[in-house]
Amino acid sequence: MADKAAIQEEIKKQGEIVRQLKSEKADKGVISEEVAKLLELKAQLGDEASKNFVLKCLKGTRDYNPLQMSIREGVFKTIISCFKRHGAETIDTPVFELKETLTGKYGEDSTLIYDLKDQGGELLSLRYDLTVPFTRYLAMNKITTIKRYHIAKVYRRDNPAMTKGRFREFYQCDFDIAGQFDTMLPDAECVKIVAEILTQLDIGEYKIRVNHRKLLDGMFAACGVPDDKFRTICSAVDKLDKVSIFWTPFQLFLKNDKFQPNNLNKIILFYAN
Numbered sequence: 001m002a003d004k005a006a007i008q009e010e011i012k013k014q015g016e017i018v019r020q021l022k023s024e025k026a027d028k029g030v031i032s033e034e035v036a037k038l039l040e041l042k043a044q045l046g047d048e049a050s051k052n053f054v055l056k057c058l059k060g061t062r063d064y065n066p067l068q069m070s071i072r073e074g075v076f077k078t079i080i081s082c083f084k085r086h087g088a089e090t091i092d093t094p095v096f097e098l099k100e101t102l103t104g105k106y107g108e109d110s111t112l113i114y115d116l117k118d119q120g121g122e123l124l125s126l127r128y129d130l131t132v133p134f135t136r137y138l139a140m141n142k143i144t145t146i147k148r149y150h151i152a153k154v155y156r157r158d159n160p161a162m163t164k165g166r167f168r169e170f171y172q173c174d175f176d177i178a179g180q181f182d183t184m185l186p187d188a189e190c191v192k193i194v195a196e197i198l199t200q201l202d203i204g205e206y207k208i209r210v211n212h213r214k215l216l217d218g219m220f221a222a223c224g225v226p227d228d229k230f231r232t233i234c235s236a237v238d239k240l241d242k243v244s245i246f247w248t249p250f251q252l253f254l255k256n257d258k259f260q261p262n263n264l265n266k267i268i269l270f271y272a273n
Helices: 002-023 028-044 066-085 107-112 131-141 185-200 213-222 227-238 248-256 261-272
Strands: 096-098 124-126 146-155 169-178
Touching: 002 028, 066 146, 066 185, 096 131, 131 146, 131 169, 169 185, 213 227
Parallel strands: none
Antiparallel strands: 096 124, 146 169
C-alpha cells in the first residue's frame, strides 16, 4: 500500500509537470519526454486503477433509452413543423465559444459557465444558452433580419437536482425574430406559436405566462420604482417562484434595498392580485 501511495503521488507530481509545460508551450520534444515518464508511472500501478473504476453518467447528466428518444423525436418534430409554418429557418453554432464572448452576459449567473482548459492559445467556454451565440452569429454575418429557431444542448455548472429536472446538460429550444417590425407583433407571434405547439402536443389544459421586460418596466414605473432599481427588482421578482416561503423573502429583499414603503406596498399588491 505504501508503494502504491508513493506511485500515485509521483503520478500527481508528474501530471503537474506535464500540464505546466503545455501551458508554457514548451518544446514538443520536452513535453513528449515528460508524458512518457507519466505513462510509465501509471503502468506501474498495473490494473489497480481499472479495478476501482465505476461506469456512470456524470453528475447532472443522464442517458436516454430508445423509447425516451422516440418520444423526444416526436415532440421535436411537432415543434419544428410549427416553427417552419411560421417561416422560421434554423442555424447551428459551436457547442463552445470564446470565453470573452460569454463573459459578462449573464450577470450573477456567469459563475455557472463551464470553462475549458486552454487549447491552442484561446480561452474557451461551453455555451450557457443559445441566445448569445445567436447574437454573435448575427454580428459576424451582418444579418439584420431573420426568423430563426435553434434546438440544441447547453451547459450549466449548476448544483443539479435531477428529481426537479435541473441538469448540467440539457436541451434549449429557442425561437427568435430579429429585425425591425411593428411594435409587439413578433411578441404576439411567439405567444401564438407556444399555444399552437402545446395544443398539438395535447398536454391538456395549460396557462401561458408572459415574462416581458416592457410590461415589467411599465408596472415598476407605475409603482414608483426608480430607473436605477429596475434590475434589482427584476432579480427579486425572478425568485418569487423559487422561494419556499412566498412573500417574506421578497419583502425583506425590497426593504433591505430601501424601497419606499408606499412603492413597496404597490408592488406587493400588484403581485398578490
